[in-house]
Amino acid sequence: MRFKSLKGIQDILPPETHIWQRIEHISRDIFKKYGYKEIRLPIIEATDVFIRSIGETTDIVEKEMYTFTDKGSRSVTLRPEGTAPFVRAFVEHHLYNEPSPQKYYYLGPMYRYERPQAGRQRQFHQIGVEALGVEDSKLDAEVISMLSTLLKTIGLKDVQLEITSIGCIKCRPDYRAALKEFLRDKLNNFCDDCKRRYDINPLRILDCKVPTCIENRKGAPSVINFLCDDCKKHFEGVQRYLNLLKVPHIINPNLVRGLDYYTRTTFEVKSSSLGAQNAVAAGGRYNKLVEEFDGPPTPGIGFAIGVERVISLVKETPHEHESPDLFLCTLGHEASEKSIVLAEQLRNRGLWVEMNYDESSLRSQMRKADRIHAKNVIVLGEDELKKGKVVMKDMQGKKETKVELDAEEILKVLQKKK
């Protein structure tokens, strides 16, 4: 084969596209009730948009971005996530002047240059929301609750919501220092990856899956104990409201996010039946990000769900194939000309009409009508043209009825049957 889609970049074909449409529909429906409006953002941005927000030393920026130089010698990047472009647009269009909270959602493809595996491709899709202008923990709980009902409505079972607070710029450095202090003398017992993480992102060590690392990090200080008063209060609020809303969740202080912009609340929805990439949705609060983009101090919180991962968890019952209302069989050139017009007239009146395009036998045309599960068939030949009446056959009941050769009449008969 000469041409193939690129590695990790897949075509999405029917019938799978039906599942996509369903999920998108449910999402829009739920977001609307919470006051979120759709925002459509570019797929490509100045590279700096991502470096500034995601963090220079994160893996995403260091090795996973589709970055290239355009014809005007600008460094541009295919978006690896949605929050950075969103905040850029938020500031660029002064959306902070809208009544707060400002709530937006988006959906579309993201790009990360990684080795594909189960639940991970280079082009993948996210449905994300962002809510800005409110710092109160009620908003955190509302956002998380919305995510929870969204996933439930889509039909996901056996997913766990984990939350934590990673503090703010005031308290996080203290925790980081305490953690490094704790790890310093035992570092030799950790895996090579963890040794590397110690300098780059020591919090990651809390997330390592190697058994010896899990053993060795026992007794490590917990972020939660290092939260400053404000962060502590905020986190308690989140938990209180989540309980009020009856959103099942567990607190996982070892939850680590790969993007630098998060502050305070972070959360992740995991599934055990996904393989190694087990997060279906994740998000958190970002109270300093708008300022990073030279906007006014504006707190924000958001999440993104991985559409492909959600879909792999949805056990779709093989849905009924959709079927045409009518198939037109034609015999002879004149009938063929008549039917292309008739088909168009009926379609304009709202029917799904298929027709025969060549000179094949009636048997073969009937077979075709059956294969595409047409509900009704009309045979149009010389006799019918002469008499001005056609025979319409119900493909399930096998009943044949005579109908005037006229779009309105045909429409009437078909509507009566519905």
Next chain:
RNA sequence: GUGAGUGUAGCUCAACUGGUUAGAGCAUCUGACUGUGGCUCAGAGGGUCGGGGGUUCGACUCCCCUCACUCACCCCA
């Protein structure tokens, strides 16, 4: 970037220890006294056996290289 596994028709799979024109089921298209579907029967199209090189009289089968896919590490949605 690292490691392991897998590559034969659109799909699922065959082909004895290397042996002649690589097969089947499903799917697609066509036909079965000529204007009526689903079942049955018959037929057709569709493969450079992932690609290249080597060994051999002879390679889908053995060896080397390469590519692709899959899973895992890493990282994340």
